[in-house]
Amino acid sequence: MPEQSARLGIPLPLGNENVSRQAIREMLQAVDDHAETIAGSQAKANAAETSAKAHADSAAGAVNNALAAHKADFTQQIPYAVTVGSANTYTASTTPALPALVTGVAITVKIHAVNTGASTLNWNDKGAKAIRNPDGTTVASGDLASGGVYTLRYDGTNFILQGKGEVKLTGDAADANVLSGKTYYNTDSKIKRTGTMPSNPSQTATLQITGSAKPTKAIPAGYTPGGTITAELAPALAPLIKKSSIIGGITGTGPSYAIGDALSIVLSLGSVPTLTEQGTASYSSNFINRLYFYAPNIETTPRYIIALRHTNYDLYIVNMSGSSANWSVYNPAITNGSGSYQSMQYQCMTKNGYLYYITTRGVSELHRLQFSNGAVIRSGTNIAVAGNNYVIYSEDAFIYTSRYVANSTNPNTIVIEKWHPDTLARVATITCTIPGTRDTWESGFSACVDSAGYIYIGYNTCQSGYSGRCCSVFWAYWENTLWKFNPSGGNHIATYTLGSKPRNSTPNPTGMANGYGRIGICNGIIYQADRTNTLRSFNSSLQLTGSAGIVQGRADGEEIRNTLDGKIQVGYRVFSGNCNLVSELGVSPGSYYSVYDIIYMNSQLAYGVWQYSSSSAYMYIIRHAYKIIN
Structure with missing residues (x-):
């Protein structure tokens, strides 16, 4: 073997x-x-299995640790989340959570609501940071669409949108709009364009006007660095310019008046005026005649002029010479009126082709009279007779009357009643409380209303006093105060005091005339004519804006009347703006004639009524300003 x-x-x-x-x-x-024995083999098999499992677990743990570290490294990989919160203020949460907001971390988000402007992101509660474009600009409305998915990377300060590096060009220039030789980009960032606009030198020049020809200078198309083109008159034109007037740097040496100038004609009432048209005599014995007018356009017809006449017992409202209609109203009816004498308050309001006035026969009532046909509408509501009643000037849509209620020696309540302009229905009764105490000169109160319904009340009276009235007591007194009230009345919200003196034996200041002042309104400016022959203007806060001298024609104070061309008339003088004198009618009553009334229509026309004898009065069309035609 x-x-x-x-x-x-x-x-x-x-x-x-x-x-x-x-x-x-x-x-x-x-x-x-x-x-090997069976037991030994089993033991070795078991040991081999244990060893193999240990090696496997170690390898898996190493893999898991590497994977977790990778997932937590938000600079190397990008997590995904859907935003919540409100538009512009977004929040996002990821698992694993962001350990720290450090430069380079990134996140992909799906936007849940479109932004409407600058926006922020708060990732895992690490603080809200602005979302910016790659160029650092703030995102605009609509840049973050609902449902849109965007990647954002933190640069240490802001979250920067990724993948938006291209700048969209939206220019609208053409080659002809850019200077020749200069390059630009329009809507395509890949195509450079070159301008073709011509470049021109300065266009400075002097153009002299020497006669009828109009000098011109052609300006070439294209770019110019600027320059000055001066127009001037030739010195040889001075004789053609009104004397002392400066036009185009040339002082005129010609006549004092030029074509188009208005020449004022001063009327002397000691004789029949020569440049007037005389109307029909109208009877008047004891009471004043007043004129009222309406004209849609003063330069054209129709033109309406009516007059107020009184006899001892009766009231007439009649057309005068120059009117476009023919009618008269005799003693207009008054609800519950009775008695033998009828009168009409001279202070009235002309508005939209109507005359609003208060008439009295035992009781008082507000009326509306139509200029074109004399038709009368009555309020049907009696106004208390106690205290003086006037229609006051207003610039809103309503009609107002004022009543001054005396309380012993303190007229502390001014009642303003508001009426509908068409139906004359009473809209409101407004009570204004006047502070302090004063003598019983209730006629010294007057009022007006601005376009917003605010109420202005003035109190101006002067009583010089004299001996012999009551046991030879001297009782001189004067006051001049203005107040502003809300449309609902109550207590005043602004005031302006020019001065006052209590009733005593001390004389009033020199220059004051007995009587009462008046206030009015025109184009939002408050005016007051007082008893020192002074007109003052105020703004809506009762701040003084101007003053001028006037000539008082009546002891009860001159009414401030609005003219057709946006001015005011006080006595025989006409003003605009902040007491700028623009015309003077030049009326100087003689010993035989006495002026009843004059109304200014515009810069060329006025109407006047004055007494011819003790029993009659004449109306004249006063052409107080003719124009030079040639």
């Missing part, structure tokens, strides 16, 4: 060899010596 098995070394008999029992015993013994 020359051969043995390779692993256990057991003798291997040859195929034709006879084997002894001893040889077989030795082979079996060799097998027994090298064979």
